[in-house]
Structure formats: structure tokens, C-alpha cells
Amino acid sequence: MDDETYPFVVVSNRLPVDRVVDEDGTEHWRQSPGGLVTALEPIMREADGAWVGWVGAPDLEHEPFDHDGIRIVPVALSEDDIQRYYEGFSNDTLWPLYHDVIAPPSYHRIWWDSYVSVNQRFANAVAAVTSENGTVWVQDYQLQLVPRMLRQLRPDLTIGFFNHIPFPAYGIFSQLPWRTQIVEGLLGADVIGFQRSADAGNFSRAVRRLVGYPAKSPVIDVPARGDSPARRVVARAFPISIDAAGFEELAHRPEVEARAAQIRHDLGDPKRILLGVDRLDYTKGIGHRLKAYHELLQDGRVDVEDVVLVQVASPSRERVDTYRQLRDEVELTVGRINGDFGGIGREAVSYQHHGFPREEMAALYLAADVMLVTALRDGMNLVAKEYVAARFDEDGVLVLSEFTGASDELRQAVLINPHDIDGMKDAIVRAIEMPRPERRRRMRALRKRVRDNDVAHWSREFLRTLAEHSRGGSDPLGELEWTVDRAPRS
Numbered sequence: 001m002d003d004e005t006y007p008f009v010v011v012s013n014r015l016p017v018d019r020v021v022d023e024d025g026t027e028h029w030r031q032s033p034g035g036l037v038t039a040l041e042p043i044m045r046e047a048d049g050a051w052v053g054w055v056g057a058p059d060l061e062h063e064p065f066d067h068d069g070i071r072i073v074p075v076a077l078s079e080d081d082i083q084r085y086y087e088g089f090s091n092d093t094l095w096p097l098y099h100d101v102i103a104p105p106s107y108h109r110i111w112w113d114s115y116v117s118v119n120q121r122f123a124n125a126v127a128a129v130t131s132e133n134g135t136v137w138v139q140d141y142q143l144q145l146v147p148r149m150l151r152q153l154r155p156d157l158t159i160g161f162f163n164h165i166p167f168p169a170y171g172i173f174s175q176l177p178w179r180t181q182i183v184e185g186l187l188g189a190d191v192i193g194f195q196r197s198a199d200a201g202n203f204s205r206a207v208r209r210l211v212g213y214p215a216k217s218p219v220i221d222v223p224a225r226g227d228s229p230a231r232r233v234v235a236r237a238f239p240i241s242i243d244a245a246g247f248e249e250l251a252h253r254p255e256v257e258a259r260a261a262q263i264r265h266d267l268g269d270p271k272r273i274l275l276g277v278d279r280l281d282y283t284k285g286i287g288h289r290l291k292a293y294h295e296l297l298q299d300g301r302v303d304v305e306d307v308v309l310v311q312v313a314s315p316s317r318e319r320v321d322t323y324r325q326l327r328d329e330v331e332l333t334v335g336r337i338n339g340d341f342g343g344i345g346r347e348a349v350s351y352q353h354h355g356f357p358r359e360e361m362a363a364l365y366l367a368a369d370v371m372l373v374t375a376l377r378d379g380m381n382l383v384a385k386e387y388v389a390a391r392f393d394e395d396g397v398l399v400l401s402e403f404t405g406a407s408d409e410l411r412q413a414v415l416i417n418p419h420d421i422d423g424m425k426d427a428i429v430r431a432i433e434m435p436r437p438e439r440r441r442r443m444r445a446l447r448k449r450v451r452d453n454d455v456a457h458w459s460r461e462f463l464r465t466l467a468e469h470s471r472g473g474s475d476p477l478g479e480l481e482w483t484v485d486r487a488p489r490s
């Protein structure tokens, strides 16, 4: 047990570190890639912060430990918890429901029960390690009940919640048999952050419809109940971003630039490289993208001698049926396209079913003339922002779905509706043929946007809002804000 307490605690389903066991059985921890930990690292260090989360493997009880100046507090999940709370309710109920039912959500009471009990376990773990009057920041849809549970356990805490995925329109959200409990769970927070204003609006409407509290954007008035006093909750958009300067620095490294040239050469020096980078998820519109590309080859508008599509599809949630089916469909389609149009030593689609280190990603972005982000629904899509950050040469064209949160900000991309296959085909051809001055003009504007709104800006804005609304008028984050402002940008 950890008897220490911490004034600033972040809690997410997954910890920001991965457990690696060497061949000789020794264990060590590696920071997982991702913007969140990069953004929060400086604050966590300075503020003596702790991070509560799951290790990512079944039945792994682990004592709290320090990693790079951050206290890591593991929460154990059993095989049953993983099947019901994580793969079931989180990723086969909430995920499809919140992404506009692109795949049908499954509703199982046994999964819900597990979601409640695992959320309670996370809340208990946080309550045990957070100092008096401390601040807690809860992350994402897997933990929507934690704010309320935590407030019941520890009314002294300031609680923030950030939803990394979309929040659906009421007509869809209202399918959920436990919709009222979810809304009540979230309202335990002082500040509830969403990616887009539309998500915050959807949430406020759900509050009005389900619990009838006055909700006039961005404030929701939660009335007094029993021992709990009346409270004001803020629900608004805080679009998340990436460590833009860090990504740019990476792309600038001579070895990364050399690797980009090597990639182009290895692909047969095509005139244009198209790139898709996604977790292998049905929300990403990979099938729609492949269909558009296949048709362009069939129509003869794109010649495989000139153009190649690189598709990186990193494995994800592989035990969930919908994900298994998606993998089969995508791989069948890639096989067909290559069978129809590939030649010996020349593929029409170079398909990679694995993740890559950040350096290799940066090299791929630099090599790609056209980046295809064709999600059917996406909370933000950080790949779009990474591509922009990597293009210090002010070249490359971003084709971006209107159904991503990123499209609210990245207006200079070539915006598409991925359901409109003809429109997407025209956009791809336009991107392939776009003259250099137009590419430069668009990329400059995109880069300014991403540079000015990086992930440090995101966390600073969220924590400042949380501090302003912290209970009792005190400002537990005053010191932290100072730290974030002075945090190195890479």
C-alpha cells in the first residue's frame, strides 16, 4: 500500500507506461507514446503528481512506484474485468455508441455491472492517494462514473474530467439503458471538457432532458441534494493537441530526413506517396479510403506507376469481434487491390499491420505527399496534427474528414465527407495535382494553427479553468499554472 498522498492526481484507464519484461525475466517500464503524458509530465514532476491506471495485462497486482519523477499507482483488472468492463462496456457499448453507432453497440447488464464496480475501484484508488483539497483529472469514457464516486468519497477534492472521444447527439445517447447514471456520474466533476463545442452542446442537452438541471452553455447548475450543496459545473470544449515543437524537432533530425528519402526510394521512387495512419478501428474510414483509391486505379485517373498508398494500421482491441471482422475486411481489400494493380516488386498498397516508433512515423510523414485522414467519426485525430507539425518544409497536402474534431481547427486542409466516395476521389486527385504555391499557402496556415495550440496549451487551459472553478475559492493550481507556463516545449 502507498501511504503517501499527492496534491495532483491524473487517472486514466491505461497508465502512461508500458510494462516490458526482458528475456531474462527482468521487468522495466517504458513511457508509452502519446501526447497526454508529454503534456502532463512537467506538471506531474513539479507538483509531486501521481498517475492512477491499469497496467494493460490481466491480474497484475503491482505496488506503486516512481517512473521519471512521476508516482505510478497501478489498478489491477482481472480477466473478467477486462472482458466486461474494458472490451465489453467500454469498447463494445460506449465506443460504437459515442461514434454515432457506426457499428452496432451491444447492451449487456453484466457488462454495466462490471463498469460500475471497476469505476468504483478506480475512484477508491484515487481517493486513497490524493491529498486534502487536492486536484484530480479523470480521463476519458472508460471512467465516466469516477467523478461522482470520487465526490462522494472525497468532497474536498477539485475534480476535472476530459472526454477524448465524441459525445453523441441525444437521439443516439438516449439508446443507452444507463444514460442517466452516466450523466450523473460526469456531473460529479467541476469541469467537464470535450473536444468540440458540438460535443459539449450534446452533453448539456442530455443533462436537460435526463435530469432537468438548468444548463446554459457552458454552465450547468446542479441543485443541492441531501448533504451535497448546490454546485456549478462547467462543460465546454478544450480541443486536445500534440507536442508540436517536439514533433517538428524530430522531423528535422538528419537521420529522420534521410530515412524519409530511403522510404521513397524503397517504394520505387513514385511521383506521389499517399499515406494513411490509423489504429485499426472501424471509426477511421479505412475501407472508404481503400475503395476510393481502388476506384481511382480502376478509372485510370491514378496510375500505379506514379502513385503508391502506404497504409499503417496499428493493431487494436483484437479480441473484440468488430475489430477482428474489420481486420479481415481491410486485409481482403488490400489483397484485392494489390492483386489487380500491383506488379512484381511494386505494390499498389503498402500495408503495415503494426505500430512504428515516433522517428519512423516522422519519416513517413515527411515522405508522404498526401496524408489521408478519412475518419467517419473521430474525437480529434492527432495524426492530422502530427503530419502538419512534421512538415517544416511547408509541403504536403492534408485531406481531412469533416467528421474529425481536428476539422474544426484545420480549415486549410482539403476537407471531405468520407461517405461521398466520388467527392473523396476528386479530393485525392486534387491533392495529388495541387501546385506547390497552394500547398505552401495551406500548410503554412495549418502549421500556425497547430503550433499556437499545442498540447501544453490544452492542458494549461483546462487546468486554469479547473482552478478558477475550484471549490472554496482557493486556487490549488496556482503554482502548477506557473509550472506549465514555463514547461519546455518539447
Ligand code: G6P
Pocket: 014, 140, 141, 164, 165, 316, 317
Ligand atoms: C482512444 C481512446 C483512448 C485509448 C486509445 C487506445 O484514443 O480515447 O482512451 O487509450 O484509443 O485504445 P486502447 O483501448 O488500446 O486503450
